[in-house]
Structures are given as C-alpha cells and as structure tokens.
Amino acid sequence: MVINKAFENLIKKSPFYAYLLLGISLQSDNRIKNISIKFTKHGEIVFLYNPSINKKPIWFVEALILHELMHIINQHFRIKPKNKREKKIWDLAMDAAINQYIPELDGRSIPLNVLIEEGHGVDNEVMFVAPPAFMINKTAEEYFEWIVKEFEKKGDFDIEAIPDSIDDHNFQSEIPVEMIVEITKDKVGKAFNMFGKSLESNIKQNIDLILQKSTLNWETILRRFSNATIKGDKYRTPLRPNRRYEDQPGWKYEYKSKLAVILDTSASIIEEEMNQFLTEIEKLSKLDTQLTLIQVDETVTMVTEYKSGKWKDLEIYGGGETNLQPAVDLAQSKRHVEGIIIFTDGHVDVPVVKRRVLFVLSSKHNAEFVEDAIRIYGKNSVVFLKWKG
Incomplete structure (x- = not known):
C-alpha cells in the first residue's frame, strides 16, 4: 500500500x-x-x-x-473550538502553522491573506494553506487571532465558503x-x-x-493573584453567532487580567534562566491575560505588549547592573494593571511595590532577597522555578 x-x-x-x-x-x-x-x-x-x-x-x-x-x-x-465557525478558523490557523515547514505542501499552498481576500478556495479537490509572506514562523494561535481580525475588517464574509482542511482535525x-x-x-x-x-x-x-515544560501552574496562581474582572471593548465577532439573526456576527465582551510582567535582564541572569523565564511568560500569555512586558537591568530597556508566540521575535536588552524599581514605577503608572509579576534571580534589592506583586525566582536565586520579599509582602508573594540542568 x-x-x-x-x-x-x-x-x-x-x-x-x-x-x-x-x-x-x-x-x-x-x-x-x-x-x-x-x-x-x-x-x-x-x-x-x-x-x-x-x-x-x-x-x-x-x-x-x-x-x-x-x-x-x-x-x-489541546485546541478545543467552541463552535463550527471557530473550528473552521482554527483549521486554517493550524494548517498554516504546519504547512510552512513541509516543502511539498508549502510550495503548493495559497497564502492566508489571498484566501481571505478572495473569500474562497480553488476548485481543486484539495487545498493547502500557507502563512502570509509577512507573517511566517508563527503559531496557530497567532494565525487564528490574525484571521479573526481580518474577517472583522472585511465585515462581509461567508466562512462556509472557505474550503476544508486536507485532514480531519477531530483528534x-x-x-x-x-x-x-x-x-x-x-x-x-x-x-x-x-x-x-x-x-x-x-x-x-x-x-x-x-x-520546555513549565514548572508553575499559572491557572492556580492567577486565580489567587488577579481578579480577571476587567471588561474590555465590545466588538463584533464571527465566532459568536447573533441570537436574533443566525447569519450575522454577534457581540462579544473581552474579560482579561491586565498584568505587568517585569523581566530582569541584568548581567547576572544566565541563558538557562532567561529561557525558563520566557517559557513561563509564554505559558502565562496563553491564559486570559493581557501582558505588558517590561525589560529592565539598571533602567527600563524595553516595554512591549506580549502575546503568545512573541518570543520568536523578542530581542533581549540589558546586561548591566540591576535595579528593579524603575520597572516597578513604570508598571504602577499604568492605571488598569491589576498586579505585577517580576522574574528575577534576586541579586538586587527588593523593590517598593504598591500593587499586588509576585516574584518568580530562578533556582539559583539570592536567599536574602527571598527573606526580605516574604517579610515585606508575605509568603505567597514568592514562587520558585525548578532547575532543569
């Protein structure tokens, strides 16, 4: 056969x-x-x-x-679509994330942007999907988000006209x-x-x-750490059908925990620690959170919104002395931030934090920092990453 x-x-x-x-x-x-x-x-x-x-x-x-x-x-x-419309978009996103790595499929594929612009596929028996040329090496989650935004921009679209995937995604x-x-x-x-x-x-x-397996259960931590009660903008979405008019998109509110994530990029942070920090931040980004990532050594070196998959394009700026306070001050100036998560090895003074704070310490952390942080902010303010050496 x-x-x-x-x-x-x-x-x-x-x-x-x-x-x-x-x-x-x-x-x-x-x-x-x-x-x-x-x-x-x-x-x-x-x-x-x-x-x-x-x-x-x-x-x-x-x-x-x-x-x-x-x-x-x-x-x-692990992806569980909520309805048929969402599944159709996830199918496209998953295939785009995969086919770009398979030359036989990539060379015969239709880019997502072309497919969405035309609103339909080709008449062939099978169709392969590839990422847009300006958006390669991304994850299915990133392509899913991009597709939804493009559909919302178009306003008029028939999701059923989009062809099926080449395989069955009902795992x-x-x-x-x-x-x-x-x-x-x-x-x-x-x-x-x-x-x-x-x-x-x-x-x-x-x-x-x-x-890189995460060593922290972020879902449990966030239930204790944040409210997840901030109501975002109301917007139309093809993923929520209109209750009165089935063929029309419905309205959706977005609820997310808005958190500031401070990343210690000072010279004392070794490569293995940085990789673990980024692994945890990536996992955190997959939950219902909106993350502002602040890089800091002795001063703030970079501020950006962090979304799932951003690690691929993320530049690390730092390598100097350590002072977490400038990043904390910046985070606290953001009115809607519910709390602050700080990734560090603790070879620095404990900063003054007026918001709820969680210190995520590498395994090679400074014990004195831990003692001071617990004394000031309580035992639940500190968690530790396990070493994978």
Missing part, C-alpha cells in the same frame, strides 16, 4: 521523524477525510486513514504523514488531554535530544520552546 511505503520512505529520510513514527500504528477508516490522529486508552498513537489515499501520489501521502506529526509536535490536540482520544501532553512531549523530547541537530533551524527553535 502507498501509505506503508510512505512510512518507510520517511523513516529512511529523517532519523528524527523515524523515531516519532516508530510505535505509531495505522488503521483504515472510511469515515474520515484522508488522515487523522487517535490516542488510545493505553497511550498509543494511531493514524486513521481513508483507504482512498492509497490512490494518491506518494509525495502527497508522505506530506500528509508529516502534517500529522506536526500536529502532535505542536500539541494542536480522537480515550484519555485526558493532560496525559496526551505528557506522552507526546516525552516521545518528541527523546527524538529531539537524539536527532534534533538534523532539523532545520526554524523547526528546531519551535520544538525547543514547546519542550
């Missing part, structure tokens, strides 16, 4: 993908479109495929298999998503440690961040 031959070819071509494919079983299923993923109750990964793909060209089937592996690597099974699972995350991260992590050097730099960088 063509699909078996495609598996064999990929195993020969790349040791990294070969490791991931080992242990994945195949199961035919006439109900799905081309190919899909299933996670069994025993934690096994199954590729479900429609037998009709055995009539497709070998390059196409190989590309489909890589496409599914990319879904696993990027943990797209089937017989176990909780948390277990899938651990299973897939472990498998991808082992493959990356052994064969990651053979990957292209952009793929390598993306996988490296995904594999």
Whole structure:
C-alpha cells in the first residue's frame, strides 16, 4: 500500500521523524477525510486513514504523514473550538502553522491573506494553506487571532465558503488531554535530544520552546493573584453567532487580567534562566491575560505588549547592573494593571511595590532577597522555578 511505503520512505529520510513514527500504528477508516490522529486508552498513537489515499501520489501521502506529526509536535490536540465557525478558523490557523515547514505542501499552498481576500478556495479537490509572506514562523494561535481580525475588517464574509482542511482535525482520544501532553512531549523530547541537530533551524527553535515544560501552574496562581474582572471593548465577532439573526456576527465582551510582567535582564541572569523565564511568560500569555512586558537591568530597556508566540521575535536588552524599581514605577503608572509579576534571580534589592506583586525566582536565586520579599509582602508573594540542568 502507498501509505506503508510512505512510512518507510520517511523513516529512511529523517532519523528524527523515524523515531516519532516508530510505535505509531495505522488503521483504515472510511469515515474520515484522508488522515487523522487517535490516542488510545493505553497511550498509543494511531493514524486513521481513508483507504482512498492509497490512490494518491506518494509525495502527497508522505506530506500528509508529516502534517500529522506536526500536529502532535505542536500539541494542536489541546485546541478545543467552541463552535463550527471557530473550528473552521482554527483549521486554517493550524494548517498554516504546519504547512510552512513541509516543502511539498508549502510550495503548493495559497497564502492566508489571498484566501481571505478572495473569500474562497480553488476548485481543486484539495487545498493547502500557507502563512502570509509577512507573517511566517508563527503559531496557530497567532494565525487564528490574525484571521479573526481580518474577517472583522472585511465585515462581509461567508466562512462556509472557505474550503476544508486536507485532514480531519477531530483528534480522537480515550484519555485526558493532560496525559496526551505528557506522552507526546516525552516521545518528541527523546527524538529531539537524539536527532534534533538534523532539523532545520526554524523547526528546531519551535520544538525547543514547546519542550520546555513549565514548572508553575499559572491557572492556580492567577486565580489567587488577579481578579480577571476587567471588561474590555465590545466588538463584533464571527465566532459568536447573533441570537436574533443566525447569519450575522454577534457581540462579544473581552474579560482579561491586565498584568505587568517585569523581566530582569541584568548581567547576572544566565541563558538557562532567561529561557525558563520566557517559557513561563509564554505559558502565562496563553491564559486570559493581557501582558505588558517590561525589560529592565539598571533602567527600563524595553516595554512591549506580549502575546503568545512573541518570543520568536523578542530581542533581549540589558546586561548591566540591576535595579528593579524603575520597572516597578513604570508598571504602577499604568492605571488598569491589576498586579505585577517580576522574574528575577534576586541579586538586587527588593523593590517598593504598591500593587499586588509576585516574584518568580530562578533556582539559583539570592536567599536574602527571598527573606526580605516574604517579610515585606508575605509568603505567597514568592514562587520558585525548578532547575532543569
């Protein structure tokens, strides 16, 4: 069969993908479109495929298999669309995030901006989606946000006219998503440690961040730390149907915790600590938060709004002495900031903070800073990152 031959070819071509494919079983299923993923109750990964793909060209089937592996690597099974409209947009966003790394698909793809501008796809049986030329190497979350904004700008659009994805994104699972995350991260992590050097730099960088496991439960911390009660602007959205007129977009209010995140970029922060700080900030950005990121050494060096995926383009400015107070003063000048989160190694005086504050300390922190912070702001004001050396 063509699909078996495609598996064999990929195993020969790349040791990294070969490791991931080992242990994945195949199961035919006439109900799905081309190919899909299933996670069994025993934690096994199954590729479900429609037998009709055995009539497709070998390059196409190989590309489909890589496409599914990319879904696993990027943990797209964690995305849970709220309705059919939202699923349609997530399908586009996930495919754009993946296809740019698969040359056979990228070269035959339609950029998202062209697809949305024209309002429909091509008449071919299958269609591949790529990112806009001005927005490459981004995540599915970033493409999703961009697509929604573009639809809102157009005002008139028919989301049903947008063609379906080349594969079935209804990831089937017989176990909780948390277990899938651990299973897939472990498998991808082992493959990356052994064969990651053979990957292209952009793929390598993306996988490296995904594999950095957060050591803090930000959902629990934020429930204690912030109110999440600020009501944002009211805006029309295609993701919330109008109750009276089903074919019209509805109104939506956005509620988010507005937080200032201070990042210590002084000379005492080593690369491993900075990577961990950015990992935690990235995870925090995926929750219902609006983050203002303030970089500081002895003075404020950069202020920017931080959104998921921004780590890829983020420049770190600093390398001097340490003084957190200028960043704290700036954060407190922002009227709607609910609280301040400070990432530091603690080799600095404890700043004076009038808002609610949380100090996130690296494992190689200054013990005196911790004592002073707890004495001034209480024991719940300090959390620690675990070292991964």
